[in-house]
Amino acid sequence: MTATSIVDPALPGSISAATTSWTIRYTQMGSAPSEPAVYASEPVRCDTATPNAAAGCVLSRFTPTLTYTHARNGELAAHVADAQASGLPGSPLHSPLTRQTDPELITKNRAVACPSSRPRPPGDECDEYPFASTNQGAFLGEGYSRRMILKEDNRQGGTELAVFYLDNRVINFDPFNVEVTAG
Structure with a gap:
């Protein structure tokens, strides 16, 4: 048996x-x-819409989960856990987050949650949850949390989120969960 994708790798965004x-x-x-x-078969989605990735496919009904750990992500993990405990979405036990890829909307989400006018203690950065790269972010969503956290924890968490999006082919409006473990 042979399977052929109907996505043309030469057509970005397909x-x-x-x-x-x-x-x-x-x-x-x-x-x-x-x-x-x-x-x-399970429904399969193939695309060339994942930024910085070759054409690929995912199972449509699978909702991936990003895992942050207190051991690896420190203050960022604590912020996400507290935000989810307050009722904000994204936990596997709650409604999922959905990805937003429009740079203007991401900038608006970030500007509402973490405006440049907010003072940042030395060594800290402003962290927002839900993430600016989601449809539940501060500008688009119905509630958010912000916290000043260690710059290293914020950057590590952001790097892991970007890798998660890429590895799981999370494209615009795709759902995903975020969990925090002790690990």
Whole structure:
């Protein structure tokens, strides 16, 4: 069996979704063939819309989860955990976050939550949750949390979020969860 993607890698931003099905009839010498059995795949989305990535595919019904740990992400993990405990979305036990890729909207989300006029103690940066790169961010969403956290923790968390988006092919409006563990 051969499968071919209908996404053209030469067309950036291309997105397609499909399922595959197989119809199989079982036969045995001297017997009539069986009734057809139909097998279908999970819905699959293929795209060239993931920034900085080659064409690829994901299972459409799978919602990926980004994991931050207190051990690795320190103050950022504590901020996310506290924000989720206050009722903000994104936890696997709550409604997921959805990705936003429009640079203007991301900038507006960040400007509402962490305006440049807010003082930042030396060595700290302003962290916002839900992330500026989501449709639940401060400008687009219905509530947010901000906290001054260690610059290193904020940058590490941002790097992990960018890698997560890339590795899981999270594109505009795709849902995802965020969990915080002790780890």
